[in-house]
Amino acid sequence: MNATSTSELMNTLGSQAKAASALMAKAGAATKVKALRELARLLRENVAPLQVENAKDLERARAAGLAEPMVDRLKLTPKVLETCAEGCEQLAAMPDIIGEIMGMKQQPSGIRVGQMRVPIGVFGMIYESRPNVTIEAASLSIKSGNACILRGGSEAIDSNRALAALVQQALVAAGLPADAVQLVPTTDRAAVGQLIAMPQYVDVIIPRGGKGLIERISAEAKVPVIKHLDGNCHTYVDDPCDIAMAVKVADNAKTQKYSPCNATESLLVARGVASEFLPKIGAVYAAKGVEMRGCPEALAILADVPGASTRPATEQDWAEEYLAPVVSVKIVDGVDEAIAHINRYSSHHTEAILTTDHIHAQRFLREVDSASVMVNASTRFADGFEYGLGAEIGISTDKFHARGPVGVEGLTSLKYVVLGEGEIRT
Template identity: 45%
Template sequence: MDSAELRKIGKSAKSASRGLATLSGTTRDKAIQNIADRLVSSKSEIVVANARDIEAGRDKGLSESVLDRLLLNDERIETMARDAVSVVSLPDPVGETIEMNTMPNGLEVSRRRVPLGVIGVIYESRPNVTVDISALCLKSGNAVILRGGSEAFYSNTVLADIIRGAIVDAGISKDAVQIIGSTDRKFVSEMLKMDEFIDLMIPRGGANLVARVAREASMPSITGGVGVCHTYIDESASLDMAVDIVFNAKVQRPSVCNALDTMLVHVSAAPDYLPKIATEFAQAGVEMRCDTRSMSILGHREDVKITPAAEEDWDTEHLSLTAGVKVVDSLDAALDHILDHGTGHSEAIVTEDNSSATRFLNEVDSSAVMVNASTRFNDGGQFGLGAEVAISTNKMHARGPMGLKELTSYKWIVLGDGHIRE
């Protein structure tokens, strides 16, 4: 692959996007259903390709958390297929009239939802992103150019081949979904300058990737998404509920962006709560990085790894079975900590006090703020959006899980009857 071929991909994607935007919702839904069916029927082929990536990853010394993000098995493939089907069932956003008004002079003015055009996505490790984003882009009438990480090269390649074959069978150009068939990083830099072809760039990965896109992209980009996520255990919290919520937020899938990184515990709840959660964490192999007061409460324990927290731990997205633990004197102190160390992603409070819950909801400035629920719920599927293209911590255009409507823009429609402006 060379630079000329990359530009050819951009040009053909732009051309495909024009045709895709005018296709019926039925045709686009058929393509997505075909993808879901092909995923299920191609499980063995996908697992074989994924095994090559896993083996190569182990040889390179990739961490277990990265390997978990990379892994595809029968269950995860079936989940990808179900997520694609859920997109089919969502309302078609293309052509939706957002609002309509008749002006005093009789002009009918409305806004109509339209696709963005071509979406570029650069992502790391998680090959399910290939399917999730393709389904959302097709449903919203957008073409997509995908550039996955080198660690998932074989998985992404076979998934892209399956997707392209499935959409052709529905009457959609295979150029509506394209993947960069090279692991050479120079093509990332070139892709970030292709604003004549790509209308929006979305990075899915760690802080370094997000920062690079923010720095280099010549087109609009979604440059949030790094999650340093907190759960605050209020003095009025049900401790059993707090144990369940924090354990789920940390352990259910620790390698994703909405997993818990730091729990903040009110000083009056800490003596009873911390030993309870430590016992649960011990069974899952969670390392607790504790401030001085939480270490004093927990004391020496053989069943769980407890280490002193360093200052940088409060700013770290762990993506692993590691949790920061800090005792705070008040809700105000918890809010201050989140303001200083949060990334605007996902924050939760566990409380039985309505006033504390209300203050937390009103004062925490994040894409999703939760009361008595795990931060793991900040997810497009869980919010009824179907599969998500990203979780944005930006405040412009889109915030939180980006589903179908976040992949559209609008145009003004003006209907007159010989109107001229005086």
């Protein structure tokens, strides 16, 4: 596809999305529920045909020599599709927050002023690999009354086309515009450049993928971006704390899964509990093959743990998102140093304090400058499902607009509503 035709294509998608967004914004709650339930039904009914399309992507991926774990991420198994269908039904069952009016208060002039929750308008989503993201994004877009333009990875283009066709079928069945969810049909890379530079049509861009992709999009976008950069998450073991609980939670936060962005990458330990806590967690990590990169004081204690794989932490380690069986370990004076260290090195994603001290917990919650701050819980909980958002379109590490897991609410905006009886300004 040449540059002119890609540009024309994207303009067409944009203007269609904009037109559809006006209809979506005034769609009734029941209509959106109908579309979501219909989509769930279609996903279940079309497992076989979806797998036929998916097989084309899998074949192409294997022919290109993609590693098997990467091929796995592309697979639309019956289980993956059932999870997608259930996700649609869960969203359908949630209360509709569009049109909600908050804080209506009478002012001295007599007017009453409140805020109404409305959709953002049109969002563009750019993602890689897993085709089920197509359904997650589409269903959140429908529930939130937005229109969206989806740009999946070229490796999943056949699966994404088949899924997007079902989404449009569901929209039409509910009396909603098919253009409310459009997939960019070409794998031309120029389409991304166009999508992020159409402020007349697109209100926000949501990239999901590697850090490189997100940094490039943020730098070049002409519209706001909901960014999710890295997750260098910390767990701080305070003095005083419940040592047994701290071992259990620090274990889970690091080892329950290594690849998610909410896994703990750095363990801070208050000096007062280090000699009791570190040998215990060290033994757990050693048994699971987790390498520990420590400050000299931590290494001295860990030296006595049988089978522990340790090495000195460098300055770079404190800022690193490993996404692997590696953890950095630092002994700190207490809550002050822990907060200062986190605010310096963290990527502002998710941090937890394990403590029994009320004041320390309150200070940690208030002073740690991250999207999610936790007391006595595993950082692995930081996601939209666990937070009760129904689904998430991404996790924002920005402070602007949406912070942390972004669900339906993050895709909305508040406008002021003023009700009067003929008041004038004097």
